[in-house]
Amino acid sequence: MKKNINVRHIIVKDAADIFTPLSLVFGFYIILHGNLSPGGGFQGGVMIAASAVLIYLGYGFKTASSAINMEVIRKGEAIAAICYTCLALLGIFFGLNFCRNVFFNNGAIGDLLSSGTIAFMNYAVGFKVLTGVSFLILLMVSLLAPDSDSEHK
Amino acid sequence: MKKVFIFASLIIFFAAGIWGAFNMMSFQNTISSDMDAVSLYNDPQHYDLSDATGVADIIVSENLDKTKAVNAVTAIVFDFRGYDTMGESFILLTAISGSMAILRKSKKWGEDDHDEEEH
Numbered sequence: 001m002k003k004n005i006n007v008r009h010i011i012v013k014d015a016a017d018i019f020t021p022l023s024l025v026f027g028f029y030i031i032l033h034g035n036l037s038p039g040g041g042f043q044g045g046v047m048i049a050a051s052a053v054l055i056y057l058g059y060g061f062k063t064a065s066s067a068i069n070m071e072v073i074r075k076g077e078a079i080a081a082i083c084y085t086c087l088a089l090l091g092i093f094f095g096l097n098f099c100r101n102v103f104f105n106n107g108a109i110g111d112l113l114s115s116g117t118i119a120f121m122n123y124a125v126g127f128k129v130l131t132g133v134s135f136l137i138l139l140m141v142s143l144l145a146p147d148s149d150s151e152h153k
Numbered sequence: 154m155k156k157v158f159i160f161a162s163l164i165i166f167f168a169a170g171i172w173g174a175f176n177m178m179s180f181q182n183t184i185s186s187d188m189d190a191v192s193l194y195n196d197p198q199h200y201d202l203s204d205a206t207g208v209a210d211i212i213v214s215e216n217l218d219k220t221k222a223v224n225a226v227t228a229i230v231f232d233f234r235g236y237d238t239m240g241e242s243f244i245l246l247t248a249i250s251g252s253m254a255i256l257r258k259s260k261k262w263g264e265d266d267h268d269e270e271e272h
Contacts, residue, residue, distance in 0.1 A: 132249055143256065
């Protein structure tokens with residue numbers, strides 16, 4: 001196998017083109033409707049992180065690392081962790097337990113925000129998982145990438 | 154000698170499994186068909202729970218009262234077990250920290266080589 005010739009298969013590239021927006025839209029739907037429909041933050045985040053793998057499979061590591069800013073998602077994961085902790089601390093500010101749901105009684109059952117902090121914690125965990133898993137996958141995949149000298153041609 | 158111990162322990166496990174499987178035949182069903190979910194939802198404290206009825210219906214009705222979230226699994230994971238979810242999501246942070254500690258010297262990820270020289 002010659003390493004200096006970079007050939008991507010057309011079937012893999014077209015499959016990546018088709019399934020990347022599907023996985024993005026479906027993953028965001030699962031995260032946003034986590035308290036109404038089956039799914040949640042973890043599942044939707046992993047489904048969005050699969051789109052990063054699809055970009056890598058279709059276009060190689062060079063394109064994936066230039067399309068996805070890895071510094072930003074590394075900081076975004078920490079921001080999501082802080083958001084989750086602050087939402088959990090909201091119960092202490094109201095004089096109740098840690099991780100207490102304080103404002104859950106707004107709206108009828110089935111509304112998006114009727115469950116209070118559950119929805120926002122769901123979004124925080126979804127953002128944390130989608131940034132964390134995609135960063136982890138790209139970090140591991142970078143070991144498989146060829147050197148930057150042979151990729152320039 | 155080692156093989157004899159392994160053989161004897163496997164036989165003991167097998168016998169215990171068969172004994173447990175035959176004992177499980179006499180257990181009650183956890184879900185019965187004569188469960189009245191409406192009366193349970195209206196009056197959960199005074200519902201007759203002496204016979205084994207569906208636990209899932211009790212969980213869903215109590216969950217709707219306490220959290221107003223339709224998805225019971227998300228309500229349990231993010232409300233009643235918030236500590237657990239926080240630890241689970243911090244496992245991911247630990248995994249990334251360990252991976253970066255191992256793979257830092259490869260220097261192939263990202264295009265910001267000047268960022269690593271500052272440290």
